[in-house]
Amino acid sequence: MDFKLKIWRQDNPQSKGKMVDYEVKKISPDTSFLEMLDQLNETLILRGENPISFDYDCREGICGQCCLFINGRAHGPIEHTSTCQLHMRSFREGETIYVEPFRAGPFPIKKDLKIDRQALDKIIASGGYISVNTGQAPEANQTLIDSDTVEQAFDAASCIGCGACVASCKNGSAALFTAAKISHLFQLPQGKIEHKKRIKNMVETMDQLGFGACSNTGACEVECPQGISISHIALMNREFWK
Amino acid sequence: MYYTTDTATTPNAKIPEGDLKDKWSNFKDKTRLISPNNRHQYKILVVGTGLSGASAAASLAELGYNVSTFCFQDSPRRAHSVAAQGGVNAMKNYKNDGDSVYRMFYDTLKGGDFRAREANVYRLAECSSHLIDQAVAQGVPFAREYSGYLANRSFGGVQVSRTFYARGQTGQQLLLGAYQAMMRQVHLGRIKSFTRHEMLDLVTENGVAKGIIVRNMDTGEISRHAAHAVVLATGGFGKIYYLSTLAMGCNGSAIWRAHKKGAWTSCPSWTQIHPTCLPQAGNYQSKLTLMSESLRNDGRIWVPQTKNENRKAIEIPEEDRDYYLERKYPSYGNLAPRDIASRAAKERIDAGHGVGPLKNAVYLDFKDAIATQGKDIISKKYGNLFNMYEKITGINAYQQPMMISPAAHFSMGGLWVDYELSTNIPGLYAIGEANFSDHGANRLGANSLLQACIDGYYVLPQTLPQYLAQQGKATPPESSSEAFMKAENQVRSQLEELSGINGSKTVDHFHRELGKILYDKCGLSRSAKGLTEAIESIRVLRKSFLQDLKIPQVLQGINEELEKAGRVADYLEIGELMCIDALSREESCGAHFREEHQTPDGEAKRNDSDFSYISCWKKNADTPVLIKEPLQFEFTKPTERSYK
Numbered sequence: 001m002d003f004k005l006k007i008w009r010q011d012n013p014q015s016k017g018k019m020v021d022y023e024v025k026k027i028s029p030d031t032s033f034l035e036m037l038d039q040l041n042e043t044l045i046l047r048g049e050n051p052i053s054f055d056y057d058c059r060e061g062i063c064g065q066c067c068l069f070i071n072g073r074a075h076g077p078i079e080h081t082s083t084c085q086l087h088m089r090s091f092r093e094g095e096t097i098y099v100e101p102f103r104a105g106p107f108p109i110k111k112d113l114k115i116d117r118q119a120l121d122k123i124i125a126s127g128g129y130i131s132v133n134t135g136q137a138p139e140a141n142q143t144l145i146d147s148d149t150v151e152q153a154f155d156a157a158s159c160i161g162c163g164a165c166v167a168s169c170k171n172g173s174a175a176l177f178t179a180a181k182i183s184h185l186f187q188l189p190q191g192k193i194e195h196k197k198r199i200k201n202m203v204e205t206m207d208q209l210g211f212g213a214c215s216n217t218g219a220c221e222v223e224c225p226q227g228i229s230i231s232h233i234a235l236m237n238r239e240f241w242k
Numbered sequence: 243m244y245y246t247t248d249t250a251t252t253p254n255a256k257i258p259e260g261d262l263k264d265k266w267s268n269f270k271d272k273t274r275l276i277s278p279n280n281r282h283q284y285k286i287l288v289v290g291t292g293l294s295g296a297s298a299a300a301s302l303a304e305l306g307y308n309v310s311t312f313c314f315q316d317s318p319r320r321a322h323s324v325a326a327q328g329g330v331n332a333m334k335n336y337k338n339d340g341d342s343v344y345r346m347f348y349d350t351l352k353g354g355d356f357r358a359r360e361a362n363v364y365r366l367a368e369c370s371s372h373l374i375d376q377a378v379a380q381g382v383p384f385a386r387e388y389s390g391y392l393a394n395r396s397f398g399g400v401q402v403s404r405t406f407y408a409r410g411q412t413g414q415q416l417l418l419g420a421y422q423a424m425m426r427q428v429h430l431g432r433i434k435s436f437t438r439h440e441m442l443d444l445v446t447e448n449g450v451a452k453g454i455i456v457r458n459m460d461t462g463e464i465s466r467h468a469a470h471a472v473v474l475a476t477g478g479f480g481k482i483y484y485l486s487t488l489a490m491g492c493n494g495s496a497i498w499r500a501h502k503k504g505a506w507t508s509c510p511s512w513t514q515i516h517p518t519c520l521p522q523a524g525n526y527q528s529k530l531t532l533m534s535e536s537l538r539n540d541g542r543i544w545v546p547q548t549k550n551e552n553r554k555a556i557e558i559p560e561e562d563r564d565y566y567l568e569r570k571y572p573s574y575g576n577l578a579p580r581d582i583a584s585r586a587a588k589e590r591i592d593a594g595h596g597v598g599p600l601k602n603a604v605y606l607d608f609k610d611a612i613a614t615q616g617k618d619i620i621s622k623k624y625g626n627l628f629n630m631y632e633k634i635t636g637i638n639a640y641q642q643p644m645m646i647s648p649a650a651h652f653s654m655g656g657l658w659v660d661y662e663l664s665t666n667i668p669g670l671y672a673i674g675e676a677n678f679s680d681h682g683a684n685r686l687g688a689n690s691l692l693q694a695c696i697d698g699y700y701v702l703p704q705t706l707p708q709y710l711a712q713q714g715k716a717t718p719p720e721s722s723s724e725a726f727m728k729a730e731n732q733v734r735s736q737l738e739e740l741s742g743i744n745g746s747k748t749v750d751h752f753h754r755e756l757g758k759i760l761y762d763k764c765g766l767s768r769s770a771k772g773l774t775e776a777i778e779s780i781r782v783l784r785k786s787f788l789q790d791l792k793i794p795q796v797l798q799g800i801n802e803e804l805e806k807a808g809r810v811a812d813y814l815e816i817g818e819l820m821c822i823d824a825l826s827r828e829e830s831c832g833a834h835f836r837e838e839h840q841t842p843d844g845e846a847k848r849n850d851s852d853f854s855y856i857s858c859w860k861k862n863a864d865t866p867v868l869i870k871e872p873l874q875f876e877f878t879k880p881t882e883r884s885y886k
């Protein structure tokens with residue numbers, strides 16, 4: 001398949017970026033989106049041009065490192081799919097594809113399509129854990145947890161920290177990311193004890209880092225590769241005001 | 243000769259006295275401690291924030307040590323431990339199915355084909371039960387029965403159910419537990435986390451580890467970090483095969499650069515090739531995705547009876563199917579250990595029974611499981627794996643069998659460590675997949691998440707302080723010495739050299755070529771002839787790499803090609819040592835199958851009288867030196883590893 005690409009190029013965090021046109025030809029429909037970019041990069045390198053920087057690591061949808069904004073959508077056209085799991089068969093022959101970085105105030109662009117997401121780590125550091133030291137834990141089966149509860153907690157725990165929710169929110173809110181961690185830990189009995197402090201610290205940190213407020217548009221939920229529901233945000237808000 | 247042998251040196255594994263059951267307690271009873279008030283004066287660098295590194299960093303910081311962590315991803319949470327799907331083993335005997343610490347120890351030792359230390363393996367089994375308690379306390383949502391008790395399943399190579407799992411995301415959930423524990427210490431100011439920092443050299447003074455040289459991958463800045471101890475938790479190097487189940491950034495550079503500074507490398511050729519991965523579909527491909535081994539609990543593996551079969555899988559009737567694992571290994575069947583399952587698949591594929599467009603795969607079929615258990619149950623167990631399969635291949639595995647094939651997956655080999663996880667360089671430790679560890683010549687499924695966690699949460703925090711205590715009063719670490727300067731200069735000149743070649747081929751080209759050589763000659767099956775050819779081809783390839791590499795010539799700022807070039811330069815050297823290691827071991831054991839050494843029915847033939855040792859490779863100016871650590875079996879009797 002052949003494609004026309006319009007890709008965001010930016011040398012460094014300070015410089016002004018712009019969209020640049022490229023073309024790729026004879027791409028197999030089973031190629032992943034990132035492998036298509038690999039092929040483009042090989043040609044650029046051999047031509048002596050600077051290859052396009054973009055993020056990835058596991059290439060199996062679990063590390064959360066890949067983060068492209070494709071045709072105006074975080075992670076591209078397929079719902080609940082991270083960029084590395086997107087294949088060229090999802091595009092039309094000859095289509096023009098727009099590739100940009102995830103954009104949000106707290107995610108400065110480092111180079112081309114690569115962004116800085118340390119803000120998400122900071123939210124977790126401010127309280128996204130259960131304070132148990134190594135060696136303190138009691139026998140695991142002492143506290144029984146019904147399997148539905150665990151499954152619901154798991155739905156929230158499965159967040160891969162990609163930041164698509166932030167990038168697809170018009171307010172640049174990290175509510176879905178933050179709520180996912182709060183909800184994961186809140187639903188489990190062992191996470192309830194610190195719950196009040198955790199929610200206060202995490203929400204405050206999120207605000208301080210410059211993430212916007214959630215206005216319930218639900219855009220995040222649609223793009224979240226793990227399909228995390230905005231009902232977790234409702235839980236967060238409810239608990240925050242309690 | 244490609245190597246020389248040093249028979250005068252015998253490595254000291256520092257195994258504590260006493261009965262197998264008492265060794266670890268004996269160690270802990272006698273180990274020297276550091277008073278809580280003094281701990282913050284000791285600086286420890288932990289390179290790697292996967293399960294082993296994050297758990298070690300968190301545990302050491304909780305004890306009060308001053309810790310810095312390093313990783314190449316943009317967040318510690320993205321280490322490749324995140325990708326482990328299947329589960330983690332632990333001896334809880336919740337199923338009352340006859341499990342015990344001894345049985346788990348024995349299964350692991352036997353699974354590794356009696357090429358690991360008894361004492362290490364026993365400790366792994368002994369500490370396993372507490373890991374589950376720890377993880378649950380951290381909020382890891384392991385699967386539960388309706389009654390609320392923890393659920394288990396069974397994994398390849400064992401006959402009990404001791405695997406704990408969290409959907410198909412066990413590694414992710416365990417890592418999030420360790421990462422969160424680590425971030426809690428970051429928040430408390432006890433850990434300084436350096437993300438997007440790659441370790442490019444180890445610094446030693448008078449043979450003792452003193453620190454590392456790292457490159458900031460965003461700015462290109464090179465910096466020195468001095469400490470009282472260095473811990474390498476940098477994971478596996480299976481990505482050396484190019485196509486593998488590892489992440490793109492996984493590498494062998496940290497351990498290899500330590501090797502070049504004197505650390506021994508053990509059994510680098512022992513690579514686990516995983517039987518259930520998605521087959522290669524084309525040249526452009528950058529990785530082979532793993533489908534969890536847990537699928538083998540309910541899926542049946544088969545190939546068509548006739549060669550070059552052209553019918554679709556669902557059109558092939560039962561009598562024309564060869565369920566070769568069930569046929570050859572009736573007592574373990576589809577749950578035969580990985581090395582055996584992979585080799586059996588390769589044997590069938592090579593014999594012309596492979597399926598798929600490139601005829602490089604076998605079928606994994608859920609038809610019978612769906613018929614007996616119903617689609618809902620199968621979907622509850624494996625739903626996300628079926629979805630992932632469909633996302634990548636476009637095929638619905640509820641309707642037709644999956645196609646799978648073997649892919650490079652896990653490095654049993656790595657830096658040599660003693661019982662205390664110390665390398666032969668004082669002050670340098672290696673944990674997790676980076677060490678040669680407890681898995682012998684073949685790792686059992688779900689044992690390596692365990693090993694990474696046990697090393698990091700339970701062993702290292704007990705053993706490393708003993709080394710610090712021996713140092714006496716802590717003096718602040720210094721990075722202005724001659725040794726640091728020299729190491730930094732070396733790093734700079736290597737980067738300049740690589741970017742200055744300005745040839746005509748990309749890094750990936752060389753990496754792909756190396757991968758092909760290794761899959762072909764140092765993969766599932768090896769021979770003296772093939773290995774010798776491989777060594778020669780790798781040498782040619784390395785020469786051409788150093789003359790014809792082309793990468794952007796920028797040292798400042800982000801340059802992914804420069805990062806990759808450094809890793810591939812190391813891979814080209816590691817690959818050669820892998821072949822030499824495989825050549826020196828004139829026996830078959832576990833994942834290491836030498837064609838010259840097999841039984842009449844094609845099974846691995848071990849040679850205990852000559853090869854019951856761990857190879858320890860020492861760097862030398864020209865040819866590597868082989869030192870042997872003999873394995874003593876005091877409490878078990880090595881038997882033939884039969885799964886028939």
Ligand SMILES: Cc1cc2nc3c(=O)[nH]c(=O)nc-3n(C[C@H](O)[C@H](O)[C@H](O)COP(=O)(O)OP(=O)(O)OC[C@H]3O[C@@H](n4cnc5c(N)ncnc54)[C@H](O)[C@@H]3O)c2cc1C
Pocket residue numbers: 289290291292293294295312313314315318320321322323324325326327328329330331412413439440441442475476477478487488489492493495496532651652673674675676687688689690691692694
């Ligand atoms: C696809 C897949 C599935 C698996 N499934 C299972 C399973 O079900 N059960 C099981 O028990 N095991 C499984 N394994 C194996 C297991 O996941 C790994 O062995 C284990 O997680 C390794 O943990 P680690 O801490 O040693 O390394 P990793 O988690 O790989 O972490 C390595 C760390 O080192 C850092 N690093 C590497 N090089 C450098 C450098 N030069 N400078 C700075 N930092 C560096 C990285 O950034 C990273 O933080 C699986 C492995 C794979 C690949």
Ligand code: SF4
Pocket residue numbers: 158159160161162163164165166176177180220223224225226227228
């Ligand atoms: S909530 Fe979803 S979109 Fe947001 S970071 Fe987590 S996985 Fe990504």
Ligand code: FES
Pocket residue numbers: 055056057058059060061062063064065066082083084085
């Ligand atoms: S590269 Fe890891 S999720 Fe996409």
